[in-house]
Amino acid sequence: MVRPQFSQLDEAGRLRHFLTTEGLCRETLTDILDTAESFAAVGKRAVKKVPLLRGKTVVNLFFEPSTRTLTTFELAAKRLSADVMNINLRRSATVKGESLLDTLRTLEAMHCDMFVVRHASSGAAHFIARNVAPHISVMNGGDGRHAHPSQALIDVFTLRRHKPDFSKLRVAIVGDIAHSRVARSQINTLLTLGVREVRIVAPRTLLPPVPEALGAKVCLSLEEGLRDVDAVMMLRIQHERIQGPLLPSIHEYFQCYGLTEKKLAVARPDAIVMHPGPLNRGVEIDSEVADGPRSVILQQVSHGIAIRMAVMSMILGRRNGVEEPG
Amino acid sequence: MVRPQFSQLDEAGRLRHFLTTEGLCRETLTDILDTAESFAAVGKRAVKKVPLLRGKTVVNLFFEPSTRTLTTFELAAKRLSADVMNINLRRSATVKGESLLDTLRTLEAMHCDMFVVRHASSGAAHFIARNVAPHISVMNGGDGRHAHPSQALIDVFTLRRHKPDFSKLRVAIVGDIAHSRVARSQINTLLTLGVREVRIVAPRTLLPPVPEALGAKVCLSLEEGLRDVDAVMMLRIQHERIQGPLLPSIHEYFQCYGLTEKKLAVARPDAIVMHPGPLNRGVEIDSEVADGPRSVILQQVSHGIAIRMAVMSMILGRRNGVEEPG
Amino acid sequence: MVRPQFSQLDEAGRLRHFLTTEGLCRETLTDILDTAESFAAVGKRAVKKVPLLRGKTVVNLFFEPSTRTLTTFELAAKRLSADVMNINLRRSATVKGESLLDTLRTLEAMHCDMFVVRHASSGAAHFIARNVAPHISVMNGGDGRHAHPSQALIDVFTLRRHKPDFSKLRVAIVGDIAHSRVARSQINTLLTLGVREVRIVAPRTLLPPVPEALGAKVCLSLEEGLRDVDAVMMLRIQHERIQGPLLPSIHEYFQCYGLTEKKLAVARPDAIVMHPGPLNRGVEIDSEVADGPRSVILQQVSHGIAIRMAVMSMILGRRNGVEEPG
Incomplete structure (x- = not known):
């Protein structure tokens, strides 16, 4: 069993604290x-x-x-x-x-x-x-x-209820990978639970210096990232990021990486869409998708x-x- | 049964929401x-x-x-x-x-x-x-x-505990009838439950344009309004009203419409006095009445x-x- | 039984309110x-x-x-x-x-x-x-x-758990006796419960005009006050006092009246140290004492x-x- 430096597990390997999903077998x-x-x-x-x-x-x-x-x-x-x-x-x-x-x-x-x-x-x-x-x-x-460390658990729980056989799944994580610890935690949890393929989708400015080190497939375009996936996990764009130098404008971000029904068309027909909330409608996700039939966002709550x-x-x-x- | 436009009742006519007393049978x-x-x-x-x-x-x-x-x-x-x-x-x-x-x-x-x-x-x-x-x-x-829509219910509940036979009762509602939705709700509830006579007592400036439409008897003087009543329901004068153009001064309002033991003498000897609280002592009600034997204000709480x-x-x-x- | 002017006891002498420890038998x-x-x-x-x-x-x-x-x-x-x-x-x-x-x-x-x-x-x-x-x-x-009036009770409760025979005990109360009602309450409670000797330790400026009236032994030096005591009750120095005219400086107060392991050496070897919290570390008490083996401060909580x-x-x-x- 992998153990983090400071252990949140007791001697018997059971949860004593809950600080992070990293290191959980x-x-x-x-x-x-x-x-x-x-x-x-x-x-x-x-x-x-x-x-x-x-x-x-x-x-x-x-x-x-x-x-x-x-x-x-x-x-x-x-x-x-x-x-x-x-x-x-x-x-x-x-x-x-x-x-x-x-x-x-x-x-x-x-x-x-x-x-x-x-x-x-x-x-x-x-x-x-x-x-x-x-x-x-x-x-x-x-x-x-x-994000909260329980978020990755919420996401895989929601995924498992819809798609119980993880060995067949392709999952895309879209958004600010570089500054979101939840992405790292999601990737780690999904891979530990045996998901077939995890992709991270973001512009260069929102990827870490060596994105491949995360163990996921790197996609710079949303179309490439969403193709044939079974689930999309959207990350929330933080407000300080929106006004910062890494993003030229909300409009341009939404054009390239905002999730719309049209862009979602390349995913599998039964793909589900997740978001940790609160939503930035019209920034990282279109209302039509957020409120649409593939959204499981309220189930996540x-x-x-x-x-x-x-x-x-x-x-x-x-x-x-x-x-x-x- | 009368039903409001958006129904707070379910198909069986039972409460599903509680938004207003209007429309309740x-x-x-x-x-x-x-x-x-x-x-x-x-x-x-x-x-x-x-x-x-x-x-x-x-x-x-x-x-x-x-x-x-x-x-x-x-x-x-x-x-x-x-x-x-x-x-x-x-x-x-x-x-x-x-x-x-x-x-x-x-x-x-x-x-x-x-x-x-x-x-x-x-x-x-x-x-x-x-x-x-x-x-x-x-x-x-x-x-x-x-006021809160439950206020009319509190008032009729308090009234019923003291005077169970509504068919014999005369009730006066005193104060800012024009700007208080509770008055409309009280009148409506009292009439629905069969109270013999409901009076509204206020200066012209605090009455709605067509006060008779409310279904109650209009009294411009407190003495006329209180004569032989079984219960007085005082309304709270809002602070913004006190400083506004509709009331010349607190002193003058209290002189004409403030409830005192002396003015209450024309009511029935066993008349009860209600107020939704919080009290404006010396504005709409005198402390002697509020704390006196006919007051049921704390019972209302x-x-x-x-x-x-x-x-x-x-x-x-x-x-x-x-x-x-x- | 001694009874305060306004009684917190009912006719049978049982607690009806809890306002002060003074007057409790x-x-x-x-x-x-x-x-x-x-x-x-x-x-x-x-x-x-x-x-x-x-x-x-x-x-x-x-x-x-x-x-x-x-x-x-x-x-x-x-x-x-x-x-x-x-x-x-x-x-x-x-x-x-x-x-x-x-x-x-x-x-x-x-x-x-x-x-x-x-x-x-x-x-x-x-x-x-x-x-x-x-x-x-x-x-x-x-x-x-x-302080809170329950503080004296907390202190004697803690004292009793460690030293059940009060008739043998010497207890020192150290700090701002003049402005702390808890000191008066502590002295009173300790004496009522039969503690052998209660001492108050403070500079003249932090003692009441007639300190002897409190019924405790007055000590101007900490060394004299702590000698052979079984328990030390530290009082909290209020911030407004620290900046006021009664105390020349934190440094000087700590030098003379701050409790350190070294000064505590004159007390009995099994003496316990109390403080109502929150602690002013380095003002009235040294961290070595507060976190040391004689401290029962967290037990007090x-x-x-x-x-x-x-x-x-x-x-x-x-x-x-x-x-x-x-």
């Missing part, structure tokens, strides 16, 4: 997806609640505001019957001159069980995981302009709750001796 | 009042909780801040054992350039069950109700300077929780096959 | 500590929840922001299964011109059970307790730059939850006929 990834499958059903029941994490305390430690992400984690924790505390650290912690570590120590002493960390810099969740007490688990709730419930319950439920949702 | 209104009656008792029990909406998710979608209203809806939902999410949309939704409809779609995909909408413009709740997925119900939490619990449970509880509180 | 103090003992165990269980306050509503009425305090009370109430409402009154109440008393009346009418009051001026919780309806209890969540659960359950649980945690 096929068995662990499949375990998460299978657990999420049982929670996806919970969301459609009249009573959308399971008592798995009753008496556990999940603390949302948000260093930057993100209503959408906060809502997702809060809902996931509440549907597992956990108590949820939302702490906005921009306003509070350092106001009284208390250091971050003292704040963490204080929350640990309050017998909390999990910190969901949202921070503008990407190392924050790792730093906190490395410094928390043994009874605390850390879940990465996203690090600034990078639903699956986001299921994936977060799965990871939370695998990490915290296990400590009760309860490993599977009822 | 006598049976539906009585059904809400009877259900609220059982919840009014819950508030006085040691354990103020019923499991009716366990596993349901109620989202407070507030486009403008209103602590008092938010508290009422949050308490009502929690006492029904629902999970409650408070989302302040001023700060969040459009920050990332996401449209309102995309935000609604996202929340729908998270398997929420009800949106309580609070917005400055009066069409907002209707607009959202018209655009949500079939599994979502919308409750109007108030539209700006207009309690009943506000019961009415909201009733409507929430009738809309959401029914979907479980559970139609009555236990 | 030995039996009541011991009752709180014993109840907290059972809750301290709850925090370490896999399911950290007891159903004692199910169906009760606790309202956090915060007139000034304090994330740390709010978190503690919210966690305590949630672990007792109460519903919790957080109301930020700076933004809301008076915005619409509603008086504080009208706001209280409104919350009472919503059938809430307890107000936790946090306010910048020290009389606020007493004022509210004096004015609430009989079914509401008030808990003082801290009054501005003074844990005990803060247990003490608040104890007081809440003694006040509210009793009303159900349930007096002891299960």
Whole structure:
């Protein structure tokens, strides 16, 4: 089993923190997806609640505001019957001159069980995981302009529900590959789970210096990238990128790399289209595609709750001796 | 049965949304009042909780801040054992350039069950109700300077507890009839439920152009309006109105239309006084009346929780096959 | 039994409000500590929840922001299964011109059970307790730059866990005695519970005019104050004090009164060190001491939850006929 430098796994190879999808083996990834499958059903029941994490305390430690992400984690924790505390650290912690570590120590002493960390810099969740007490688990709730690490899981979960046999699939990832950690995570996860071919599609300015090192096929034109694919994963173009030097104009980007029904015609007829949201309509994706029959974008939102419930319950439920949702 | 243009009722004539009291027939209104009656008792029990909406998710979608209203809806939902999410949309939704409809779609995909909408413009709740997925119900939490549509229900519920035989009652509604949608809603509800006589009392500047069209008796003087009434429903004078051209001065308004014990002497000895709160003491109502023995203003606050619990449970509880509180 | 002017006890001498530790007799103090003992165990269980306050509503009425305090009370109430409402009154109440008393009346009418009051001026919780309806209890969540009244209880609880025989103990309280109401409360509580000797240690400028009136031994030097003590209770130096005329400089204060391992050497070898947090490292306490083996500072944080659960359950649980945690 591949293990990252600082391990998010315990000695038995089970999830202790959830910081990144990198380094997770096929068995662990499949375990998460299978657990999420049982929670996806919970969301459609009249009573959308399971008592798995009753008496556990999940603390949302948000260093930057993100209503959408906060809502997702809060809902996931509440549907597992956990108590949820939302702490906005921009306003509070350092106001009284208390250091971050003292704040963490204080929350640990309050017998909390999990910190969901949202921070503008990407190392924050790792730093906190490395410094928390043994009874605390850390879940990465996203690090600034990078996407959330759970996004790759949401994407493969959605893909698996539509196309269960990964060995036959061609998947295109389109957009700002260079500045999106989610792309790297997606490629890695898709390849670990045995997807036949992964392509990355972007202009040179939005590709890393050595794109081939990612293990995916590099395509500079969208037409080449989309030909015969079974799924398209669009990346969100960040606003700071739009006004920056790497993109000449929104109009030109949309012309070349924006996903339209017309461009999608070269993909397989049953290809599905994904996007992590929120959408930049008319920038990376046309409304006709986003709201069209091939779009599974809103399913991804639903699956986001299921994936977060799965990871939370695998990490915290296990400590009760309860490993599977009822 | 009278039906509004966009129906808040389903095919069977049962509540699907709760947007306005207009168009609700006598049976539906009585059904809400009877259900609220059982919840009014819950508030006085040691354990103020019923499991009716366990596993349901109620989202407070507030486009403008209103602590008092938010508290009422949050308490009502929690006492029904629902999970409650408070989302302040001023700060969040459009920050990332996401449209309102995309935000609604996202929340729908998270398997929420009800949106309580609070917005400055009066069409907002209707607009959202018209655009949500079939599994979502919308409750109007108030539209700006207009009162909340549940207010008329709270008032008739309070009236019924004190004076159950509506066929004998005379009720006066006093204040800014022209700019208050609650007055129209009160008149309509009172007449639908068979109240003998409804009067509206205001200066010409605070009456609509054709006040008689409302179906109530128009009184320009408070003395005429209050004579022999069984109940007085005071309207709140909005601050923007106080400084505007329609009212010469607070002092003069209070002299002519402010409710004092002295002016109340012409009403029936057992007349009750209502006000939706928050009070403008010394503007539309004197403290002696507001805090006096005929005031049922704080009962209205309690009943506000019961009415909201009733409507929430009738809309959401029914979907479980559970139609009555236990 | 000593009774304060406005009694926080009912006729039977049991807690009805919790406003201050002053005036609480030995039996009541011991009752709180014993109840907290059972809750301290709850925090370490896999399911950290007891159903004692199910169906009760606790309202956090915060007139000034304090994330740390709010978190503690919210966690305590949630672990007792109460519903919790957080109301930020700076933004809301008076915005619409509603008086504080009208706001209280409104919350009472919503059938809430307890107000936790946090306010910048020290009389606020007493004022509210004096004015609430009989079914509401008030808990003082801290009054501005003074510490929370529960702090003395947390300290003696922590002390008792380490040194159960109070009759043998010498305890030093170090810091801004003059401006800290917690010091007075600590001295009073320690003496009521039979501690052998209480010392107060501070420069003249941070002592009250007649320090002997507090009933403790006055020490101007830290060395004299710490000699042979069993416990040291550090007070937090407020930032406004640091820049004020009473302290020449942080450096000089730390030199004379900051607690270091070296200065602590004169205390008993098994002496414990307490601090209410948040820490001013390098001002009143050295990191080596704060993070060292004699520090019980993080235990105090844990005990803060247990003490608040104890007081809440003694006040509210009793009303159900349930007096002891299960």
